[in-house]
Amino acid sequence: MKPLIKTALFFIGFLLSFSCERKVNSDKTNIQQNIAQADSAMNKIPVVLDLDQANRLSKLPLRCMDVEFPNKLNQTLSTAEDLKAPAVLHPAFYGCFDWHSAVHGHWSLVSLLKQFPDLENADIIRKKLAERISRENILKEIEYFKKPQNKSYERTYGWAWLLKLAEELHNWDDSLARQLETNLYPLTSLIANNYIEFLPKLIYPIRVGTHTNTGFGLSFAYDYALSAGNEELKNTIADRAIAFYQKDVNAPLNWEPGGYDFLSPCFEEIDIMRKVLSEKEFSGWLKKFLPQLSSPDFKLEPGIVSDRKDGHLVHLDGLNFSRAWCLYGISETLPQYKHLEEIALQHIRHSLPYIADENYEGEHWLASFAIYALHCKEDRSDIKL
Numbered sequence: 001m002k003p004l005i006k007t008a009l010f011f012i013g014f015l016l017s018f019s020c021e022r023k024v025n026s027d028k029t030n031i032q033q034n035i036a037q038a039d040s041a042m043n044k045i046p047v048v049l050d051l052d053q054a055n056r057l058s059k060l061p062l063r064c065m066d067v068e069f070p071n072k073l074n075q076t077l078s079t080a081e082d083l084k085a086p087a088v089l090h091p092a093f094y095g096c097f098d099w100h101s102a103v104h105g106h107w108s109l110v111s112l113l114k115q116f117p118d119l120e121n122a123d124i125i126r127k128k129l130a131e132r133i134s135r136e137n138i139l140k141e142i143e144y145f146k147k148p149q150n151k152s153y154e155r156t157y158g159w160a161w162l163l164k165l166a167e168e169l170h171n172w173d174d175s176l177a178r179q180l181e182t183n184l185y186p187l188t189s190l191i192a193n194n195y196i197e198f199l200p201k202l203i204y205p206i207r208v209g210t211h212t213n214t215g216f217g218l219s220f221a222y223d224y225a226l227s228a229g230n231e232e233l234k235n236t237i238a239d240r241a242i243a244f245y246q247k248d249v250n251a252p253l254n255w256e257p258g259g260y261d262f263l264s265p266c267f268e269e270i271d272i273m274r275k276v277l278s279e280k281e282f283s284g285w286l287k288k289f290l291p292q293l294s295s296p297d298f299k300l301e302p303g304i305v306s307d308r309k310d311g312h313l314v315h316l317d318g319l320n321f322s323r324a325w326c327l328y329g330i331s332e333t334l335p336q337y338k339h340l341e342e343i344a345l346q347h348i349r350h351s352l353p354y355i356a357d358e359n360y361e362g363e364h365w366l367a368s369f370a371i372y373a374l375h376c377k378e379d380r381s382d383i384k385l
Contacts (some may be wrong), residue, residue, distance in 0.1 A: 049374035060367035061105030092137040100158035156217030163224035209261025215268030262318030267326035302350035311361040317351040321369035
């Protein structure tokens with residue numbers, strides 16, 4: 001190669017390297033500015049689930065309950081007859097962009113009403129819940145699930161949230177709750193039986209940070225099984241969780257988060273294992289799975305969202321909330337891990353100001369994640385803010 005060409009190639013390579021280095025430094029600066037903005041905004045929004053916060057958060061699922069479009073059906077068509085409007089296919093759960101978001105939007109409203117009977121829009125919410133979770137609507141939902149092509153529909157993320165809704169109704173001492181629980185029960189039973197049938201066939205867990213994450217699906221379903229006294233479901237979940245995860249060691253937490261994650265593969269696995277193992281067993285397992293967690297100096301940066309108008313990138317706000325509820329769960333089970341509560345608080349603080357920002361990409365679902373994280377935080381009432 002001629003010396004002149006060599007020199008030119010070297011110079012081009014130098015410019016590219018310099019440009020990339022400037023880009024990395026710019027990205028780091030943007031991240032730091034993002035964190036600073038979150039901290040500043042958080043000064044105006046207390047990290048507490050009180051009546052004011054409940055009123056703020058309730059408006060999000062309430063606002064999108066009747067929003068039929070845009071809608072992501074995730075539908076498999078067997079014939080042209082299957083192609084129908086969302087409200088026809090899913091008369092109970094068609095708002096909030098997709099089926100699972102509609103389900104956990106209903107859970108959000110039930111949860112808030114249960115905790116705050118004096119909620120600002122309580123009468124409207126009660127009326128809408130009664131209209132949506134009617135016997136007729138639930139039978140139509142069952143009809144959809146029973147079609148051969150829909151055997152795996154919403155497996156297991158939507159399944160998990162449906163059982164979480166059933167659990168919340170079961171534990172709410174209210175006449176409306178009894179009515180809704182009765183109406184929902186045929187679908188609840190179908191989903192529980194789907195879990196019992198499916199889990200023994202799942203040879204390997206699904207370790208992703210999105211909807212199909214096995215740890216998350218097992219964790220919420222296990223909560224329902226305990227609450228409802230469904231021993232077969234509880235035992236099936238415990239057996240599969242232990243088979244999937246008991247031998248796991250030295251989890252690659254440094255691989256997280258993925259760019260579209262709203263669940264942490266590592267922490268969702270921890271969350272189900274703390275529920276199915278005894279305290280002593282869980283303590284020993286956790287030391288092998290993520291030994292670094294036991295250090296009081298353990299650090300974990302919240303997920304950074306670069307564009308909240310992007311429906312996938314905004315997932316990372318959800319990651320911050322779901323990480324938080326898992327961290328609070330560890331502290332609840334093992335008090336020696338109390339230092340994780342501060343990290344959980346940082347994660348909530350980072351994303352809470354932005355879930356009502358007029359961006360439907362996040363607004364249609366993030367309230368549920370925030371409510372659940374804040375609820376888990378309130379259960380740890382000894383935390384010092």
